[in-house]
Amino acid sequence: MPRILTVAAAQLGPIQRADDRGSAVARMCALLRQAGANGCDLVVFPELALTTFFPRWFMEDQAEVDSFFERAMPAPETQPLFDLAKELAIGFYLGFAELVEEEGRLRHFNTSILVDKTGAIVLKYRKIHLPGHAEHEPWRAFQHLEKRYFEVGNLNWPVTRSLGGVLGMAICNDRRWPETYRVMGLQGVEMVLIGYNTPRHNPPAPEHDRLSEFHNHLAMQAGAYQNGTWVVGAAKCGVEEGCEMIGASAIIAPTGQIVAQALTQDDELVIARCDLDLCASYKETTFNFARHRQPDQYGLITARAGAIPPD
Numbered sequence: 001m002p003r004i005l006t007v008a009a010a011q012l013g014p015i016q017r018a019d020d021r022g023s024a025v026a027r028m029c030a031l032l033r034q035a036g037a038n039g040c041d042l043v044v045f046p047e048l049a050l051t052t053f054f055p056r057w058f059m060e061d062q063a064e065v066d067s068f069f070e071r072a073m074p075a076p077e078t079q080p081l082f083d084l085a086k087e088l089a090i091g092f093y094l095g096f097a098e099l100v101e102e103e104g105r106l107r108h109f110n111t112s113i114l115v116d117k118t119g120a121i122v123l124k125y126r127k128i129h130l131p132g133h134a135e136h137e138p139w140r141a142f143q144h145l146e147k148r149y150f151e152v153g154n155l156n157w158p159v160t161r162s163l164g165g166v167l168g169m170a171i172c173n174d175r176r177w178p179e180t181y182r183v184m185g186l187q188g189v190e191m192v193l194i195g196y197n198t199p200r201h202n203p204p205a206p207e208h209d210r211l212s213e214f215h216n217h218l219a220m221q222a223g224a225y226q227n228g229t230w231v232v233g234a235a236k237c238g239v240e241e242g243c244e245m246i247g248a249s250a251i252i253a254p255t256g257q258i259v260a261q262a263l264t265q266d267d268e269l270v271i272a273r274c275d276l277d278l279c280a281s282y283k284e285t286t287f288n289f290a291r292h293r294q295p296d297q298y299g300l301i302t303a304r305a306g307a308i309p310p311d
C-alpha cells in the first residue's frame, strides 16, 4: 500500500500591519476547511503567518517589537486554528515569532511547529539562517532586520516520524542553503516543510530581483533531488505595507520536479498527493549516502564560515 500524503501549501496573501491575529487565523481556518474538503492530511502555512513581516521596519522600542511575538502557542487568538485542524484531523505547519524565557532570559526566535492530526505539537524548529542585517540601514527601500530581532535557532534541524512519514522543517532563508536539507537528509527525511516571506527586491543585489521566483524554485528543487525528499514551500506574499513579496508556493517531488505551484499572490491552496515511497528510489541509488558520501573529505564545510581563496 503506497504511503500517500495529501499535502497543501497554504499560501497567504499580504497581512498588513493593522491586521490583527484574529483575521489571519480566520483566513488560515478558511484554507484549512478547503484542505478538508479536498482530503488533505497536512497543511503548510507560511513563516511568521500571524502578522505582517515586521523585520522590514527599524524599531527601537522593544515593546513594539515584542508585540509581533507569541508568548504562548496555542494562545486564545490561535486556539481556533488548533481546534479546527483537530476537528478536521489535519496536521499543520505554522510559522510564528516566538518569545520565550529560557535559561533565565527572554529569547526571541523565528519559529515553526508541526502539529499532528490529534492537535499535538510534535516538532519545533527555530530558524538558523537569519538573513539581512542587525543595524538600521536607511539607504534601503525597506529594512530586513532578522539579525536584530531574532536569535539564531538552537534546536538544529530535527526530524520526526509523523503522519506516516519522516518529516522535517526549515524556514525561508534556510531553503537557500544546501546544509539545511543535508542535515535532515542524513536523518532520513522524506518531506521538508518550509514557510517563507521573500521580498522581491533585495537592496544589496537588485539585479537578482527579476530571478526571485527562479531562485526560490531552484533552491527547493535542488534540496529535494539531492536528498531524495519531498519539499513543500508556502509563501506569505503580495504587497504588504508597500513591499512586494513573491508567491510561487510549490510542492516538489524527490525527483526534483515541481508537482504543483501557486498561480496567484493571494490566499491560495496548492495541493498534491505525495507518495512518500518515491523517496526510496533516490535514497537507495543515486543518493545512497552511506555508499557514496566521503565525509572525511568534507571537513572545510564545518571548519569554515567564510570562503578563503588561494593567495
Ligand code: ING
Binding pocket: 131, 132, 171, 172, 173, 174, 176, 196, 197, 198, 199, 200, 201, 202
Ligand atoms: N527572506 C528572504 C529569503 O531568504 C532574501 C531573504 C530575500 C534573501 C531576497 C535573498 C533574496 O527568502 C527571509 N525571510 O528569509
